[in-house]
Amino acid sequence: MRKFVDRTFVVLSLSATVIILSMLFLIIGNIAYHGTERLSWEFITSNPENGMTAGGIFPAIYGTVLLVLLMSLAAVPFGVLVAIYFAEYASAESRLYRWTRMAVNNLAGVPSIVFGLFGLGFFIQSIGKAIDQTFYPGRLLYAQPSILWAAMTMAVLTLPVVIITVEETLRAVPREYREASLALGATRLQTVFRVVLPQAWSGVMTGAILAISRGAGEVAPVLFTGAAYFLPRYPSHPVDQFMHLGYHIWVLTTQSTNVEATKPLLYSTVFVLLVLTFLLNITAILIRNRMRKWATR
Amino acid sequence: MGNSIKISVSNANFFYGTNQALHAVSVKIRPQFVTALIGPSGCGKSTFLRALNRMNDLIPGARLEGKIELDGENVYSDSMDVIQLRRRVGMIFQRSNPFPMSIYDNVAYGVRVNGLTKKRIELDEIVEKSLRAAALWDEIKDRLHRSAMSLSGGQQQRVCIARALAVEPEVLLMDEPASALDPISTAKIEELIYDLKRAYTIVIVTHNMQQAARVSDETGFFLTGRLVEFNETKRLFTAPTNRETEDYITGRFG
Numbered sequence: 001m002r003k004f005v006d007r008t009f010v011v012l013s014l015s016a017t018v019i020i021l022s023m024l025f026l027i028i029g030n031i032a033y034h035g036t037e038r039l040s041w042e043f044i045t046s047n048p049e050n051g052m053t054a055g056g057i058f059p060a061i062y063g064t065v066l067l068v069l070l071m072s073l074a075a076v077p078f079g080v081l082v083a084i085y086f087a088e089y090a091s092a093e094s095r096l097y098r099w100t101r102m103a104v105n106n107l108a109g110v111p112s113i114v115f116g117l118f119g120l121g122f123f124i125q126s127i128g129k130a131i132d133q134t135f136y137p138g139r140l141l142y143a144q145p146s147i148l149w150a151a152m153t154m155a156v157l158t159l160p161v162v163i164i165t166v167e168e169t170l171r172a173v174p175r176e177y178r179e180a181s182l183a184l185g186a187t188r189l190q191t192v193f194r195v196v197l198p199q200a201w202s203g204v205m206t207g208a209i210l211a212i213s214r215g216a217g218e219v220a221p222v223l224f225t226g227a228a229y230f231l232p233r234y235p236s237h238p239v240d241q242f243m244h245l246g247y248h249i250w251v252l253t254t255q256s257t258n259v260e261a262t263k264p265l266l267y268s269t270v271f272v273l274l275v276l277t278f279l280l281n282i283t284a285i286l287i288r289n290r291m292r293k294w295a296t297r
Numbered sequence: 298m299g300n301s302i303k304i305s306v307s308n309a310n311f312f313y314g315t316n317q318a319l320h321a322v323s324v325k326i327r328p329q330f331v332t333a334l335i336g337p338s339g340c341g342k343s344t345f346l347r348a349l350n351r352m353n354d355l356i357p358g359a360r361l362e363g364k365i366e367l368d369g370e371n372v373y374s375d376s377m378d379v380i381q382l383r384r385r386v387g388m389i390f391q392r393s394n395p396f397p398m399s400i401y402d403n404v405a406y407g408v409r410v411n412g413l414t415k416k417r418i419e420l421d422e423i424v425e426k427s428l429r430a431a432a433l434w435d436e437i438k439d440r441l442h443r444s445a446m447s448l449s450g451g452q453q454q455r456v457c458i459a460r461a462l463a464v465e466p467e468v469l470l471m472d473e474p475a476s477a478l479d480p481i482s483t484a485k486i487e488e489l490i491y492d493l494k495r496a497y498t499i500v501i502v503t504h505n506m507q508q509a510a511r512v513s514d515e516t517g518f519f520l521t522g523r524l525v526e527f528n529e530t531k532r533l534f535t536a537p538t539n540r541e542t543e544d545y546i547t548g549r550f551g
Contacts, residue, residue, distance in 0.1 A: 176392060179352060180394045181406070183461070186410040194406070
C-alpha cells in the first residue's frame with residue numbers, strides 16, 4: 001500500500017510537469033508556426049499600413065527597444081543606490097530599514113495597471129506639469145504622455161526586482177573583504193565602490209536582466225503614459241510618444257476593422273515580441289558573463 | 298626605546314550589547330616588540346585586538362569603556378580620525394583575504410585609497426618594497442598582474458601582509474595569521490614576523506603556544522575576558538605566576 005502511494009505520487013508529479021511543458025510547447029509552437037508564415041524582413045522593417053491590416057511593425061520594435069533601454073538606464077543605477085543603502089549602511093534592526101524594505105517588497109506586488117495610473121498622475125500631471133510651467137510657460141511638452149514618462153513608470157515598476165537582486169548580491173560579498181579594506185584606512189564609500197560593488201556586478205546585471213524581462217512584456221504601465229495607437233514617425237525626443245509591441249498586439253487584437261487580414265500580422269507581431277524579449281535577455285546575459293570573466297581575471 | 302610605550306590600555310571593559318567581552322583589561326604594549334596574546338577560544342583576545350584599531354565599531358551595539366591610547370592619543374576620543382587610525386594600525390586576518398584583483402592592485406590598494414601617491418613610479422616602488430618586506434617578491438615578481446586568488450594560501454597571506462605594510466603602518470595587529478596555513482607556510486610567516494619586528498610594533502593573537510613562545514617578546518594570557526597574566530614571554534612560559542596560566546600552558550585545559 002505504501003509503495004502504491006509512493007508510485008502514484010511520482011506519476012502525479014511527473015504528469016503535472018508534462019502538462020506544464022506541453023502547454024509551453026503548444027503556445028510557443030503555435031506562435032512559431034503561424035508567426036513565421038507572414039514574417040519577412042519587410043515586415044520587421046516597415047511601417048503599418050491600411051489601418052493596420054498590412055505593412056510591418058518597425059516603429060513598435062523601435063519603440064519597445066528604446067523604452068526598455070531608457071527604463072534600464074533609470075532603474076538600474078537608482079536600484080543599485082537603494083540596494084547599497086540597504087546592504088551597506090542601514091542597520092538591519094532599524095525601523096527605517098524594516099519599513100522601507102517592506103515597502104519595496106509590497107511595491108513588487110502592486111498590479112501593473114496601478115503603476116500606469118501612478119505614472120499618469122505623478123510623472124505627467126505633477127512633475128511634467130511643473131516642468132512645463134517653470135521652463136516652458138504656455139507650452140505643452142512634458143505634461144503629456146511620452147516615452148520619457150513611460151520609461152520612468154516602467155522603471156518604478158521594475159525597481160523592486162533590481163533592488164532585491166542587487167541587495168542580495170551585495171550581502172553575499174564576504175565580510176572579510178570589507179574588513180580588509182577598512183583596516184587599510186579606506187572609507188566606507190571607497191570600500192563599497194572599490195571592493196564590494198566590483199564583486200557584485202553579476203548581481204547588478206541579473207537585476208537588469210530581470211527588469212528587462214519584466215519591462216519588455218508589460219503593457220499596462222505604458223498604456224496611459226506614452227504608448228501611441230499609431231505613429232508614422234519614430235520618437236526622437238524624450239517628450240515624443242512611441243509605438244509599443246505589446247500595445248500594438250492589443251490594438252491588432254481588438255481594434256481591427258478586418259479580423260481575417262489582421263490575424264497573420266498579429267501572429268507575427270507576437271512572435272517578434274517573444275524573440276525580442278529573448279534577444280534582450282541574451283544580450284544582458286552575455287554582458288554579465290563578460291563582466292564575470294573580467295572581474296575574476 | 299627603553300621603557301617607552303606604543304599602546305597603553307587602561308581598565309578597558311568591552312561590551313557587545315549587554316554581553317561583556319572584556320573585563321578591566323590594562324596592558325602596556327612596547328614599540329618594536331612582538332606581543333603575543335594567548336588563551337582559549339572565546340576568551341576575548343580577538344575582541345581585544347580588534348578594539349585597538351576600532352574594527353569592532355562595525356558591530357552594532359559594540360562599545361568600549363576605559364581608555365586605549367596610541368602614542369598617548371586616546372583612540373576612542375571623538376577627535377580621533379578612525380580612517381587615519383586604521384592606516385596607522387594595520388591588521389592581518391585569520392583567513393587570508395586578498396581582494397579578487399591582481400597582486401599589484403592588492404598591494405597598491407591602501408596606497409590608492411589613502412591618496413599617498415599619484416605617481417606610477419612611486420607606486421611601483423612601494424609595491425616592490427612591500428612585497429620584498431613580506432618575503433614574497435622573488436616568488437611572484439614575474440606575475441604581479443595575475444590575480445592574487447591564483448596564489449597558494451601561504452602566499453595569499455603574505456600578499457595581505459604586503460598590502461598592510463604598503464600604507465606604512467606603525468603597528469601590525471595579527472589575528473591568528475597562520476592558523477589556516479600548512480607548517481612550511483607557517484614557518485615563513487613566523488620568520489617574517491621576526492624580521493618585521495625591527496620596524497613595527499606587532500600584536501599577534503594565536504592559538505598556538507609554541508608559536509607565541511617562538512615569535513614573541515611579551516605574552517598576555519586571556520581567560521573569560523580577563524587578562525590573567527602579562528609578562529616577558531620566557532618568564533610566562535617557564536615560570537608563570539598564576540595558577541590558571543600554568544594549567545593552560547601545560548595543557549591541562551583549553
